[in-house]
Amino acid sequence: MVDTPLLEARHVTFGYGREPVVEDVDLAIHPRDFLAVIGPNGGGKTTLVKILLGLLTPWSGEVVSRFAAGRKGRLGYVPQFSTFDKSFPLRVSEVVLMGKLGSRGLLRLYTKSDRAELAAVLARLDLSRLARAHVSEISGGQLQRVLIARAVLSDPEILFLDEPTASIDAESRQVLTELLQDLNRSIPIVVITHDVTSIAPMVQHIACINRRLWYHAGGELDQAMLEEVYGCPVEMVTHGVAHRVLHDHHHDHPNH
């Protein structure tokens, strides 16, 4: 029995100018998936995620969500670069607390229980002692954890992370890995990454996108497929990660 997808893109095409950046993309996110989105720079990874998040409206095709009744259907998003101005006068705790923005009415202030959850999330991401620091005073890796904490606090149905390991130090990476494994017990996680090996043990499926999307259930990845996507020879570096060799592989690959 196949799970019904929580979120599904159907024949989605979108671009910023005249040329589509993503074209005729189908992608389904099932409960408890751990999906890695890979592909070359400019291949449409971030664009695809923004479409799934509803930040961009596709030219054609649709995004369909099926969240359980009584749930708000919030999505968690950890952008690669902070989408805000770090000189804004806010402390770390206030930024993270914005994860609770959508959980109650707009007119309600943050509540005691919001703050209790805030304290728990800060502790979980090892940010408690930075709670009162200004957002411009912390390091890149710490800021990354702040963004993750904010998304986690919103109690999302699906968590999207754009290059979460890019600016993160070894210690943060450990914290992040444990957190993602833990979260993945209840929600699906979608990670855009250049460095699939850093999260490889958790990855169940891989979506390769370079305008078109190739979906690989079971995290299978091989040289030929990567070359197809990237359009040039790629050296596989595995660092001891077991990649199953692809079996039958029928795709309508566009010409490069």
Added chain:
Amino acid sequence: MHSLLDALSYELMRNAVLAGVLAAVLCGVVGPFVVVKRLAFLSDGISHAAFGGMGVCFYFGLDPLLGAVAVALGCALTLGMLDTEAIRSYDAIIGVLWAVGLAVGIVFVYKTPGYAPNLMTYLFGNILLVSRHELGVLAVLAGSVLLILALFFKGIVAVAFDEVFARVQGAPVRLLMVLLLTMIALSVVILIQVVGIILVVALLTIPPVICLMFLKDLRSVILGSVLLGVGMTLGGLTLSYLYDLPSGPAIILLGAAVLLAVYLLRKLRGGAPKLLPDLRG
């Protein structure tokens, strides 16, 4: 000092002081958003566009304050509803609003038969001309701005800080943006009475810029800007009274002097204060 207290026995001076305090409170409340969200150009545009409404009202013998409010709110709604990502040049649209508003205002004032109001009064403000009736309108406008912020503080801060995240959270970003711009528009109209169209943006930006050098959370920046703004306005009025200076420029120049002094003091002490918000993404 004696003569200053004497001055307060005139209704004109009392009205001026009250209008100044109202304006300063609004600057403190709205200014930090203008500075951190980089809406100074937009605020200036609304201020100049509002002059169009004032001119038209003059021509038809209506209260110019009404025209200013109508145009300022119109600008706030229009700019708030525009999709900033879809527009190639948001700046240019503000620039057009600015110039067209000013031109319309000047044409209508020029064509107004009989008594021609002094343009300088509107461009540079004359707080001593604020009537009791206007003071009442200003108080209502100020009350509305404070009410909007009090009700929607959480959402407005979130949208001002990170629009993308607010949208992902399902917050009504468009509505909140319109509310923020409405607050700015109403404040601008009030400030026009105090410092005039051209100097509005300085009163909005100087107090928060000073506070942002020291303070780390928004609530303290707002509170600090309110206090600084009140000091700036009352100090400027005093200077204007004592040395027979035009009130608007006196207020702004006092503020600018304080900003410069604070910046230099901080620099001398070895700190390297950031004069303006960091421009890196």
